[in-house]
Amino acid sequence: MIELKQVTKQYGQATVLKNITLSIDEPGIYCLLGRNGAGKTTLLKSVAGYQNITNGTIQVDGKGITTSTLDTGVSYIENFAKHFNLPVRKLLRIASEVNPNYDYDFASEMMERFELDGKKKFNHLSLGMKTMVSTIICLASNKSVVLLDEPVLGFDAIMRVEFYDMLTESFQKHPRIIIVSTHIIEEIAKTIQKLIIIDKGSVCFFDTLQSVETRAFRISGLQKDVEVATQNLNVIGQDTVGGLVTRYIFDNPPEQTASLEIRPLPLQDFFIQMVGHKGGAVK
Amino acid sequence: MTAIFAIVKRLLASNKISFIITVLVVLCATSSGDGVLSNGNYIWLLAVMTPFFFVYYDYTKLIHLGASKRDYFFGCLISYGFLAFCISLFNTAIHLLIDPIYSARTVINLMDVCKWTENGIIVAGLQQMFFLLLGMLFLHVLLSMQPHWYGWLTDAVLVVIICIFTRIAPLRGVLAGFFQIIMLNSNAVLHMGICLLLSAALSLVGLLVLKKKTL
Numbered sequence: 001m002i003e004l005k006q007v008t009k010q011y012g013q014a015t016v017l018k019n020i021t022l023s024i025d026e027p028g029i030y031c032l033l034g035r036n037g038a039g040k041t042t043l044l045k046s047v048a049g050y051q052n053i054t055n056g057t058i059q060v061d062g063k064g065i066t067t068s069t070l071d072t073g074v075s076y077i078e079n080f081a082k083h084f085n086l087p088v089r090k091l092l093r094i095a096s097e098v099n100p101n102y103d104y105d106f107a108s109e110m111m112e113r114f115e116l117d118g119k120k121k122f123n124h125l126s127l128g129m130k131t132m133v134s135t136i137i138c139l140a141s142n143k144s145v146v147l148l149d150e151p152v153l154g155f156d157a158i159m160r161v162e163f164y165d166m167l168t169e170s171f172q173k174h175p176r177i178i179i180v181s182t183h184i185i186e187e188i189a190k191t192i193q194k195l196i197i198i199d200k201g202s203v204c205f206f207d208t209l210q211s212v213e214t215r216a217f218r219i220s221g222l223q224k225d226v227e228v229a230t231q232n233l234n235v236i237g238q239d240t241v242g243g244l245v246t247r248y249i250f251d252n253p254p255e256q257t258a259s260l261e262i263r264p265l266p267l268q269d270f271f272i273q274m275v276g277h278k279g280g281a282v283k
Numbered sequence: 284m285t286a287i288f289a290i291v292k293r294l295l296a297s298n299k300i301s302f303i304i305t306v307l308v309v310l311c312a313t314s315s316g317d318g319v320l321s322n323g324n325y326i327w328l329l330a331v332m333t334p335f336f337f338v339y340y341d342y343t344k345l346i347h348l349g350a351s352k353r354d355y356f357f358g359c360l361i362s363y364g365f366l367a368f369c370i371s372l373f374n375t376a377i378h379l380l381i382d383p384i385y386s387a388r389t390v391i392n393l394m395d396v397c398k399w400t401e402n403g404i405i406v407a408g409l410q411q412m413f414f415l416l417l418g419m420l421f422l423h424v425l426l427s428m429q430p431h432w433y434g435w436l437t438d439a440v441l442v443v444i445i446c447i448f449t450r451i452a453p454l455r456g457v458l459a460g461f462f463q464i465i466m467l468n469s470n471a472v473l474h475m476g477i478c479l480l481l482s483a484a485l486s487l488v489g490l491l492v493l494k495k496k497t498l
Contacts, residue, residue, distance in 0.1 A: 050498040068494035070353035081347045084297060091348070097289030098350040134347070141349045 001025050002047060002145060002177060007056035009042050009201075016042045017053065018201040027175040029167060031188055034198040035275055040181045041078065043198065044147045047179075048076030060145055076147040077138040079131065088125070088133055089118030095137045106173065107140040110166055114159065127154035135163070139170045139178075146178045152187075160184070164191045185268045195267075199275040209267070216265035217253045220246040229254040237273035248273040290350055290358030291365070294341055301332035319385055321392035323377030326370050330415045333366055334422040343498060352493055360486060363419045371412035375404060398469035406471045413478035414466060420485040427492045 002024040009017035016039045024030065034040045045051050047058055049065045049072040058065040065072055083091055092111060096102040111118060114132050116125075122133065135151045152160050168191055171178055179196075182188055189209060197205035219226055223245040230247045237248040248269070253262050265273070308325045337359055345355055374394065382390040394400050397414075399407035428434030448454040465481065468474035 045498070052497070067497055070356070070494070071351035075349055077347065082343050083347055084293070084344050094289065094293055095348045098286050098293070098345065098348050098354065100286055102349070137348060143349070 001059075001061055003057075003059040004047070005057045005059075007043075007046065007058060008054050009039075009046060009051075010054045016201050017046070020056070020198075020201075020203050022196070022203055022206060024177055024179075027171075027177055028193040029171055029191055030177065030179045030194045030196055031185075031192040032179050032181040032196045032198065033183075033185060033271055033275075034181075038198045038275070039201040040198055041149055044076060044149050044179065044181060045078075047145070048072060048074045048147055050076060073143050074145045074147060075138045075141040075143040076149070077134045077151070078149045079153050081130075081134045083122045083130075083133070085121050085123045087119050087121055088116050091122055091133065092137065092140075095140070099141045099143075101142040103140045103142050103174070106170065107136050110136045110140075113166070114162060128156065128159055131155065132159065132163070136166075139166070142174050142176075144176050146176060148178070148180045150181055150183070152182055152184055160187055164188060167191055185271055186266070189267050197271060197274050205274055212250075212267060212270050213264065215252065216248070216250050216270045218246055218248050218263050218265050218269070219254065220244060220261040220263075221259050225257070225259045229257070229260055236270075237276065286350065286354045287357045287361065290345060290354050291361045293345065294337055294358055294362045295365070297341055297344075298333055298336050301329050301336060304332065305329040316388075318389040318391055321374075321377060321382050321390050323374035323382070324391075324393050326374050326377075327393070327415070329366065329370055330419050331422065333363070334419055334426055337362070338423060338426040342496075346498060352496070356490055356493055359423065359489075363416055363423070367412045367415040367419065370415055371408050374411060375408040379404060397467050399471070399474075401469045402471045410468075410471055410474050410478075413475045413482070417465065417478045417482045417485070420482050420489065424485050424489045424492060427489060427496070431492075431495065 002022070004020050004022045007017055007020040007022075008015065020043070032040050032044070042051075046053050047060065047065060049067055049069045052067050060072060060074055063069065063073065065074070084094070086094070088111060089108075092104065092107045096104040096107065114129075114136075116129060116132065122130065125133065131151060131154050135148060138146055138148060152163055155163060164187065167178065167180070180188065180192070192209060194208050195205060195212065196203060219230055221229075222243060223240070226245045226247050230249055233249045233251040233254065235247050236250050239246045248265060250270070254260070256262055305326060305328045308328055309322050312320070312322055312325050314320045342355060345358075346352070350358075374392070378392045378394055378400075382392055392400075394407050394411055397410070399410040401407075402410070425434070425437065428437055444458070448458040464473070464477055468477075
């Protein structure tokens with residue numbers, strides 16, 4: 001269980017995380033979405049105890065997390081993580097020795113599946129393969145919380161599909177909290193249970209994927225009709241082209257009429273509407 | 284314990300460069316004149332180089348492999364203890380077996396300089412081991428602090444102490460007395476006790492610094 005209470009993180013004058021309160025109780029695969037610089041990595045690093053927060057508290061399984069926590073029970077892997085320049089198989093073996101609950105069989109199986117050459121040294125791998133090794137080490141650790149920071153960076157399309165399968169298999173084998181930060185939204189949708197959207201250091205959405213599917217819509221029509229239909233609804237964005245207006249809502253859809261076009265909002269469009277700030281203006 | 288010993292194994296294995304440089308220097312070092320430096324002295328080089336690798340090379344990589352800070356801390360302590368034992372053993376062996384070969388010349392071994400051999404070779408070896416442990420822990424803590432302001436402050440304080448204490452006679456006496464106790468000490472019990480006590484204190488400081496360490 002992860003519990004964040006009024007978490008604020010400042011770097012000098014810049015506030016990167018703003019008063020975040022969030023509770024993740026159930027095991028599941030969670031997707032952390034946000035624009036570049038939204039605070040995703042800072043949030044994940046703080047939960048992993050890699051850095052301290054300025055204010056607030058972070059708890060994982062009831063244990064307070066700071067850099068002083070000598071054993072956090074959190075496994076975090078970032079892009080370009082540095083590893084010993086050893087053959088991949090040996091690296092996985094060492095990881096199994098330093099992690100008490102490490103699933104070496106899972107790691108070996110994944111190494112075979114991703115056609116990682118066990119004899120090849122880490123520094124000789126491509127960026128995608130390096131990221132894959134880091135991800136396998138992180139998932140095989142079997143810690144109660146696994147944080148993957150942009151794990152699909154450098155992956156080709158086939159590797160990404162394999163990765164999502166691996167994520168599901170790993171979760172099914174050992175249900176725990178897995179948070180994946182990514183920019184490739186639509187692809188991961190089939191894998192995740194819940195979505196966390198962070199924008200400008202604040203969590204602006206935390207709910208199930210199902211809620212997006214059932215409550216996120218785009219309503220198009222003449223301006224007057226759309227305004228009337230959406231007047232008491234939670235409007236998250238609006239586009240205007242000539243006399244036609246499209247409003248994006250996160251609410252129960254209005255009744256279908258002949259003058260309105262109501263369509264479900266794809267996940268990527270929902271994300272864009274939640275965090276998109278056109279022309280620099282904040283909605 | 285398995286995780287800690289795995290970390291010890293990895294720390295020692297990734298310290299290859301230190302081992303190689305030390306072996307090369309020990310084998311290739313030559314002295315001229317009536318007094319020659321014992322080649323065993325150069326094994327101390329390993330004690331100087333090792334903390335650099337443990338702090339700057341191994342820490343991040345071990346944490347990325349999933350090691351905990353706690354296991355890293357104990358792994359380092361055990362590794363330093365083991366290396367201090369090995370260095371001391373090899374230098375003592377060289378002092379006993381190789382130094383006597385230069386019978387015509389005076390062979391200077393730090394174990395003699397520090398007056399440890401006055402207590403017999405086994406006790407001298409132990410004194411050397413505890414002193415090296417202290418030295419490695421001191422370097423480890425000092426290097427760990429470098430990314431923080433208090434590391435720079437400690438550097439400055441050390442430089443100031445050396446500069447000022449060596450110029451003023453009474454303070455010079457204090458500095459000399461300190462080194463008499465921790466290094467040039469023929470009282471084996473006092474020497475080992477002080478070294479162990481300071482090592483314990485430095486370990487605690489090292490733990491505090493580790494707790495502040497970010498990634």
